Amino acid sequence: MAEAFNDLTLSADREARYAEVAAEIASVLDGEPNLTARMATVASMLAASFDHYFWTGFYVVDPAKGDELVVGPYHGTLGCLRIAFGRGVCGAAAATRETQLVPDVHAFPGHIACDSRSASEVVVPVFGPDGALIAVLDVDSDQPAAFDEVDARWLEKILAATFG
Ligand code: SME
Secondary structure, X not given: OHHHHHHHHHHHHHHHHHHHHHHHHHHHHOOOOOHHHHHXXXXXXXXXXXXXXXXXXXXXEOOOOOOEEEEXXXXXXXXXXXXEOOOHHHHHHXXXXXXXXXXXXXXXXXXXXXXXXXXXXEEEEEEOOXXXXXXXXXXXXXXXXXXXXXXXXXXXXXXXXXXX
């Protein structure tokens, strides 16, 4: 019972913080069209807002290849430079165009360990104004099962508002 109550409290706190940071991001980026500036700001502001975030950043679709991601603005330890569509969690999000919520990265087939401390992650596809996939946002935690539907839905909402 106490545990269920704590989960609910945590979830409500998380919702409230996402609502605040969504408004802060929109306000900071108002009038700024540059994509790199927008991605860098989103990564920085999200990383600074949540204790369960360990690595926060974008992998962008490489226009020269079309089916490969290349690292973009991020906040955290050194990330892998390139990820093919279909490889690991980021590659799965890019190939399926669907959010990947992974409670245990070690149980995910083909997971790419850029930093062995990553234990769970959520990866959300990012679409441009014309609906084309432009990037994925990868958020890793050093805690297992750190992300839930609250993270997934709010990240989708923030990314749609910022890049769609
Ligand atoms: N975890 C990702 C790789 C990127 S890094 O962890 C920064 C994946 O398997 O897609």
